[in-house]
Amino acid sequence: MTNALSEGPIKLIAAYIASGIFPGASFAVINKTSVQKYTMGLNRSKPVKIALEDDMAYDLASVSKVVGTGTVVINLILSKKIALDDLLIDHYPDFKGDGAAKLTIRQLLTHTSGIDPFIKNRNALAYDALRQALNQVKATSEKVFHYSDVNFILLGFMLETLYGQSLSDILKSEIFLPFGMSHTGFVAPENTVATAWQLPKGMVHDPKAQVLGIHTGSAGLFSTVDDLVAFAQAYLSDNRYLALLEDYSQTQDQRSLGWDLLALNDAAVIAKRDSSQQWLIHTGYTGTFVMLNLIRQQAVIFLSNRVHLKDDRLQWLVDRNLLIDSFVKTMEILGNE
Template identity: 30%
Template structure:
């Protein structure tokens, strides 16, 4: 545990990132901390007392995946519902919800002049992307699958995916800070858009365009939110209003596709020393999250690795070392 914490703090000490928020959960106990400053540019500035981070793609697993599991448990969807039965304008009859959420859909991702499109135009363009020969053959992580899955939710629930996440996940779990509409003064600064620094504005370009219709990014949250959600996923807390049963949550800790090396539904999978499945996901802005239900452990790291520049390769190398340490450690 101490080595993990030192590795995380070294991200700041060695100026890989301006700051980190972190938590290590082990057998129902946890330590958490905050370290560093909010910004290096245009000048050094301190962190707010209870900082909110742009979760980026952690939105996919905390929000959209959980909503989908809720609808599956209510029998409004199945893992193998064809996308086209919910969204008739979709380009393929083969692709199912499972393909979208295991990143095996084979959907071609390139959209010309994407940033010039309106939200409606972007949605239409994504739904018309062709399915390639990679279908059900290769795992290719993109935001396309969770975006389309979010629009399936919108069709069923008749409201934008971010409002559904608010109503079916954030409110029932009583997450204390998580929101799609943060107070900028509480937020950690990421990168620049145009000539201003992003603070409380989503970093992801598609999320910026799609706004409430984006289920792949857009959520802001703090360490306390992810601690509580982790404890729920590990089966340590069972709130009366939980959006999904523990039976369904347990099933996440396995592969949902036969395509090697396998992926869970929404989540990635890694494997611990005892070959136990560990849920894993990252967020582009500098976040990563691991959950080991077998050993009752979790690791949460939130940062702004995109400040002041997006292409921070040093962070990716250090992230791998921290993950390896977590995977090789045993529960105390």
């Protein structure tokens, strides 16, 4: 396993650290029963350099969508406690926005809701005002793929109504405790990696999560490589999740429930219906991603703080996709060993 990784992703990550794309990274690779974990680079490089230690916590950003809210909703659907095409308002009547009468859970999970996420002066709103504004956003009739945090924020609000608890408590009882994730939550532990160097250590990077706190369905979770290995292993060991290897979006964009489907955009894979080449994947703004190959029993967890010194998002998308591609190719080699 080590040689393929060293010549592929590890070499690329080292180059990214050397060029300042991120100070450091913690990552893990699961190949069937084997788990390899790595720590490279620095925790922070400004105002002073601090070493990166094993199993530090990172701001997951949008990876929170699948580690938290998304998986709870998926489990409710798989256990038939709610239905994929149920209306949001049937479970969360507080949503009053235009188009509410036709907005479904499927559309929220696949980012095909047509929601216009614009909220005037959003970053100046306190909790009550922001929640009220989110309950009034417009769901347009244009049901095409448009990625938006609001979809998962509303799903989080729905879960709080269904359970009668805060989202934080729901995630703890439904995901973190049963999956064995003891260092994951909305409160950053002491050994948290610095995100943007201007922010106090442990302060979440996402501005909506800064306001919504433990009620945020779209971001805001902190976690470690060890906890995300446990999360991935829970998915790999549960055959119910094989149902996610389908396109649920009902649009031209291929999306699973909560997750993106990496290989379904490849026409050759679709034609062969080779599910062994399909990866469930979700990325996060701060430089994080989780990848699962349910058929080959493989996973990749990657955590970095790429917004530590700068936030060159467009260049990061290029660099990130090269790294993901390197992991995909390497994992295929490992799967054939």
